Each structure stands twice: as structure tokens, then as C-alpha cells.
Amino acid sequence: MSPRLGTLDLVPALDRLDLLGDAVATALSALGPAAGEAWVCAIDPALADTAAFSEAYSVPLEVSANCVVVLGRRAGEERAAACLVRADTRADVNGAVRRRLDVRKLSFAPTEWATEATGMEYGGITPVGTPEEWPVLVDERVAALEWAVVGSGVRGSKLVLPGALLAALPTAEVGPYAR
Template identity: 60%
Template sequence: MGIGTLEWTGAGERLDLLAEPVARAVKGLAADAGVRVAEIDPALADTAAFCERYGVRLDESANCVIVAAKRGGEVRYAACMVLATARADVNGVVRRRLDARKISFAQQEDAVSLTGMEYGGITPLGLPEGWPVLVDEAVAAHPGVVIGSGVRHSKLAVAGAVLAGLEGAEVLRLAN
């Protein structure tokens, strides 16, 4: 899977480029999952700068946002995967799916501490057990999207079907 101008290699061969929870998740995937990793400049990890520098189209990049769903004093977390060209309907589809009275993007420090990943690199691979992973149907159908690797100095390339097949994953129409 060649996306942009990056030099991709099998993620299992370069676990040093992944956050620890992501490395564990990659080890647990089937050998034919085809997850690839590429090293990048960490100063360019944010989507727009990354895409411009490495020749990746926005519709080849997917963002993972962590949301905090609140109901009856309980807070539950979930991940939402949408293409970089779209926005997740957090206050509509996501709030209803998580049966929350109130929903918001998770605080940066909470997202980092709970996932064990760097902000700007959070990915659905290696999230805490039991977290729902809501995958937009456009991401699930994509032959290969670029996502975070848990750290800012690399990115993963993965088929949308792999994301849709993760434990706790559910494919929905998230983008509005």
C-alpha cells in the first residue's frame, strides 16, 4: 500500500515506531492485515501539515477523535474514525449511539493518560479494552487510509476493513 511520498514498511517489523499499546495491538493482528508504518517529522503530525508535506490527500487520511459520553454521573469514552474531509456528528449520531445525555471531545490530558498515546497520534489500534470504536462507513470502505500510530513521529496505513474489524468496532454513518 503506497500512499503519498512516504516509505512504508510492515508495522510488525518496526514496532519501535509505535506507541506501546499500538505495538501490542499490531502484534495481535493477523499477518495478512497489511498494516504498514512510515516515519515522519513529528512537527508535521497534524493532518493538514502532514498531508501537504507527504503528498497524502485528505480523503486518504482518517482522524481518530476521542469523545467523553456522560450520563447519570458516569463517563464513558469512545473513539470515532472519520476521513479528514469530514466531521463526526458528535452531538447527533455519536451521542445517540453512546446513549449519552452530554457528549464532548475528551480533554487532551485524559485522552493521553487513558490511551497511553501521544496527543495528535491517537489511533483506534490499542485503545483500552471495552472502548467502542465508531468507524464512519467511508473509512470502513476505504482500501487504505493513513491514521495515527500512537506517537507523533510516525503514521500507519491500514485498510478500512481492518479498522471495521477491530474488537468493539461498529460501522456507522458518522460524518455529516
Template identity: 60%
Template sequence: MDDRTIPTLGTLGTSAAADRPDLLAPPVTAALTALRSADPRFAAIGVGAIDPALADTAAFCAAYDVPAAASANCVVVAGKRGGDVRWAAAVILATTRADVNGTVRRLLDVRKVSFAPMDDAVGRTGMEYGGITPIGLPGDWPVFVDNAVIAAGPVVIGSGIRGSKIVVDGATLAGLPTAQVIDGLAALV
């Protein structure tokens, strides 16, 4: 761990993610290890334990005094083109809704796109439902990150498990290997 400041939000206490692999899903730990060596921004990521019953965004934000505008959700989507299924993730602020049938569909170049069923999302990511994060997703998936997330400053995202949350500067997510920053990926709800 370097001496970068570990971000916090609300009342969520955080430690350096590198020091707490027990609070991360295995794919997230592996990805962070690789990312930290390639990009020093990934060393400044915090993780904090939470009550797993409070992992869903609204309950988490209320319990830990985190504004919804500082909470980013990662949604797994799938679309078909011919017989090919194309998987992706969209990272949006909790105050917005992903434009799945417009922007995401065009980005995936498919006729129809939908949110992945829970069993598929969990099985393909190796992460728990309600804790899926853009860090550690399969390497062939595009990760569409709304420009509002990049501009938000510190945000809370999943950790791959329901029992913790990651705090990271939203701009750091642009450094994910398959990230694409998209202006207008989501609209206010």
C-alpha cells in the same frame, strides 16, 4: 511478517509495522501483535517515520502528498450518563466532521458528549496527542468507524506517536475487537 503487500500512500515510505515497533506507541504494538495472530489482514499494515512537527492532518497531507480523503482521524470522546463516564473513539475521514452531538451521542446513550480534553485522551490511551489511533485503545471503548473510512481503500491513521503514521486498508479497521461500522457517523465539511 507474512508476504502481504505493505500499503503506501503519497511520498510516505513504509515498512511492515511488525518490523518497526520503534515507530509505534506500546499499546499499538501490543494490539497489532494480538490482532495479527487473529486476523491476517492486520499483517498488511505499514508504518512510516515522519517529522513530528508535521503530524497534524493538514500539515502531514501537504508535506507527504497524501489526499485528505485518504487520511482518517481518530477522535476521543466522552459522555456522561448518571455518574458514569463513557469513553469512545470515532474514526472519520479528514474531509468530514464527526456528528458528535447527534450520532455519537445516541450511540453512547448519553445526554451530552464532547471531545476529550488532551490530558485525558493522552492519559487514558497511552498515546501522544496528534498520534492517537483506533488500534490499541482501551478494550472497553467502542470504536465507531465511519462507513466512508471502510470504503476508502488505503488510509493513513496515527501510530500512537507523532513521529510516524500507519497506512492500512480502511476495511481492516472493521476487524478491531470493539469496532462498530456506522453509516453517517460523519458529514462532509
């Protein structure tokens, strides 16, 4: 039986790879049987931003998760990460995330850089399919969700998956990454 969130019509993500960004479809397919727990739904691309999406589709902010890409430098080495936090919280960029990446200064990645590095559309960036060398820092509140709504790599759809599946992504690290 399909999970239901708000007014969204969910279908198995593996049945609609056409609704996902290429990197997301590839990464999801590589998850094996666990990918069977992922769902996808088409949305209006103009409503992809969290607040508009939540209001339009009656999805509470506490089940939506935002993925932000951060960049820092240490000894001339650029360090990037994807941070996944509930939409009703903010990534602790200058605290826990900065310490985890072991950098003195950490910033949100420029939009153009993030979209090029991930191969995903702005407003659709998701931890599923980010570059393999990046840690995916999953806030413990996201990992605890029964169902989490995240980007799909494109603005025209959303992925819905268990928080436990996000926590089990190959480079995921669960911790207190939000404030």
C-alpha cells in the same frame, strides 16, 4: 509489494514496532495474520497534524482518518469512545455518536485525559490500541477505504492499513458517524 501513498516510504508495521506507541504495538501484534496488512512510515513529528502532514507528504485528505476521543455521562457513568472519520469530514458528535453512547451531552475529551487514558501522544491517537472497554466508532467512509492513514500512537510516524481492517478491530462498530 508495499503500498505507496504520496511520498511516504512504507514498511510492514510488524517489522518496525519501534515506530509505534506501546499500546498500538501490542494491539497490532494481537491481530494475528491481519496485522500483516498494516504498514508504517516515519514522519517529521512537527508535521503530524493532518493538514500539515497531507501537504508535506502529498497524501490526499480523503485517505487520512482522524481519531477523536469523546466523553459523555449517563446516570453518573462516564462513557468514552474513539471515533474514526475521514480527514475531509467531521465526527457527528452531537448526533450519531451521542445517540450511540446514549448520553445527553457529549464532548471531545480533554487532551491530557485522552493521552493518559490511551497511553498515546496527542496528534498520534489511533483506534488501534484504545482501551478495550471503548467502542471504536468507524465511519462507513473510512471502512470503505482501500488504504487509510491513521495515527500510530506517537507523532513521529503514521500507520497505513485497509479500511476493512479498521472496521474489523475487536470493538469496532461501522456506521454513519461523520457529517
